[in-house]
Amino acid sequence: MNLIRKIKHSIVLLLTFSLFFAYVPAALGASAQQVEEVRGLLEQYHLKSPDDSELADKEIDEMVDSLDDPYTQYFDDQEWKAYSSELEQTFVGIGIVMMEEKGKIYVEDVIADSPASSVGIVAGDLLVAADGKSFVGKTMADIQKELRGEEGTVVALTVSRSGKELKFKITRKQVHVPVVSTKMLDQGIGYLALTSFTSEAGKEVKRELEKLEKNGLASLVLDLRNNGGGYVSAAQEVAGLFVKEGVLAHMRDRNGHDEPLSISGTSRPYEVVVLVNGNTASASELLSGALRDYGVGQLVGTKTYGKGVVQSLIPLKSGGVLKVTIQEYYTPKGKKVDQVGLTPDLTMSGAAEQLIGAFRLAGGTKLAVSWNKGILTLNGVRMSQPDAARKEGNLWYVNLKLGTEIAGAKLTYDAKSRTYTLTKGSQKETIKATDSRVKIKDGRTSIDVRLLAKWFKGVTFSASGETLKLGSR
Template identity: 35%
Template sequence: MNNTDNSHSNSKIRTFLVGILVLAIGVLIGFFIPHTQKPVTERHSESSETQKSTKKESNDDYLSQVKNLIKTKYYQPVDETKLTNGSIKGMLDSLDDPYTTYLDKQEAQSLTDTISSSIVGIGVTVMEKNKLIVVDSTVSGTPAKKAGIRSKDIIVKVNGKSVLGKRSTEVTKLIRGKKGTSVTVTVRRGSKDIDFKMTRDTIPIETVKHKMLTKNIGYLSVSTFSNPTTSEFKKAITSLRKSGAKKFVVDMRGNPGGELKQALSMSSMFVKDGKTIMQVQGRQKSDLTVYDAGPKMDGGFKVTEPTVVLIDGDSASAAEIFTAALKSSNIPVVGKKSFGKGTVQSVVELPDDAELKMTIAKWLTPDGSWIHHKGIKPDYVVNYPEYTNLIINDVKKPLKKGDVSGNVKTIQKGLLALGYQPGNQKGIFDDATENAVKDFQTKRKISVNGTIDESTVQEVLRALSELEQKQDPMQKKAIDLLQN
């Protein structure tokens, strides 16, 4: 975007595609268009601007009058900066676009820190929607993912204190803290409020992990697209090839996005030179930028081995660009439908280190499709196991033999999935349930008391997360496709 108000002609502008507003609770989401690429522009005719000038001046006078009345007549003094910020936020809220927002100094710095380095948090990405803090994704391997926080959960409390109506910066301050300290986040899921007690941890800057799945199938998990991702990905591919990999599984599950430059480079590795990776459509139909695969994107590094991509509902933005590009090149996609984020944002640096993030365009798949709110449908739909959807409410006091509740029923189902024998699964805490709880506590080396207390609940959730990773039906489907 290269049109700016003359009064801010010295402001720097960064054009990028943002998946979801990042609160620096976990890691970034979104993806940046590199400065070396042609930016998306907005075009306005001179006559159109002239026709609107009179009305604009009238509106500006109206706004100035209201602001002056508040400053001079309101019953108590008003901070002018706060008043200005509120005016800006009000205008942006009227657009009903969660991706268009005003970032004050702290929020802008938080975004910058998240992009450039690792942070201490719980590993979720969120956005402000209807004055609520909504979880959009949880990053793989982080405290939030292990605890069971999910997309669309609404954060309502932090450490027992309500955060309803608070800004993202305020919520971030409450959730972040020193590594190793605990934080309890209460989320509203449907009609239930659920407490998740987690230990804050460093969200690692390493974005690509790899291993051998079989004698000739290599596995790469990409958590985000940040500065080192392309380099890490190349090193991982090279290492796997040396280990005998002739085929690859690329895991984009839980990947909330990141820098566009990284997504383009990695996509180009799998796409034939000259083929389209993605398109960006501006306000006018003539504002179309097409990104094609080639040496300028991938540096001549290509992956031609058979490959399968894994996605889920938390795969968003840059992860969707990568997936769509590979899917258009007939590379199979396995898992669940992706998140569906298809708009482009531009960030303008404002005075006092604030920033304005505004939607200016949409990005399209190679064939021109817009996946916004639709997501990418896998070629092979594979769901997570049923036990991954278990909901355990806050256990304020330990559950014991004789108790009957929904939490008991949930724990019984969890224990059964883990291979224990809890007896009935109707929520009745009987002798069999007590014995199963004791067996579980013994094996997991926690206090053996036969009751379902907070530590037991957390350990059950942790064990189920480990079981999910071990069973992983999506990964198994990918291996099956590559072996046949």
């Protein structure tokens, strides 16, 4: 009998990158009945097929640890409530998305109508301290822990903005993170970012995709970067928006039985380019691999995480929930994903550079880029990229890799002569690393924007105050 149907529980693909809290499951105070129930379920379903001798006389946390599987977990009722909220992207917190840049944690985005937005926190703010506790040397998980708390409680948050420290008192409340955002980039090219496969993700993607199509969508950039996965059923729904009939993935259980996960939907008459990175995991890899195997879209970015195993959520009669690994999945063409990941068709680093690469691969040419206080906006899509530009006196410098991408050129470096070469068609421009128009700081190289505009026809720039604008056509 099909294992999925036999256990009759939701199958989820998960790799949780919590935005608002750090989560460490435990099995403190588990009853003898719960211990025995978990042991029986692990023996019956886990991909590794452990026997009773391997799990004997172990408490729940010890049994789970003995499997050496980071995705099999036991949740008590309180932990499950928190975890299920995370699956649906609903949190009690302040409402910010964070990113790490050179060991510092910045606000990448502020959720609309959240406590953080109401007090004036903005993307690009450097997180300094909470309730007087410095964030120096703290990880993102550490900061998440400081910012979480009970609904209605207050946290005193200190941020740095343009070198000036600002303090805010923020009252925590429940926040729902939008999982789909869209933009029309230009020339009929649409952009759709999906951050998590919640239970409603398929419906939300369908609704937003239809809006783009009504606005003249000719090709699509689908952004799955930093999407850690979610429900397989949601991935099936999204895949069905692009594949008329086929297999999302081949699911193999511990006995080697292959259970194809079917897709039934419709095809689209336009090209799709999928953005991925090292935090694209689980259900995101499932979808990315299928879209590529069926020739629907190419992948752009960096190699994905490599989580290719499936978990089932099993409520315990004695209380709590067991999340247990039951299968490994392979792409429709049989490519292994677990601990391997997916290698993009076009490998690129840098958030803005990747988006430019995807935009051009989708047929786009015209770029409008602005940068202000660490926030970069590219054809209407905002992102935090503190190192994208810098101002020295009255002169502006742009990150060399980003500037090269904006110009549509290719960058190479000769370490022996310490020379950068920018190539576009038959045109070649070179500059020494020691040239005064090149600035190197913290291992990042920037170039005078005037030089880029001089070298490459179609590149424009303007500056006003703390804002730099670059264009390319």
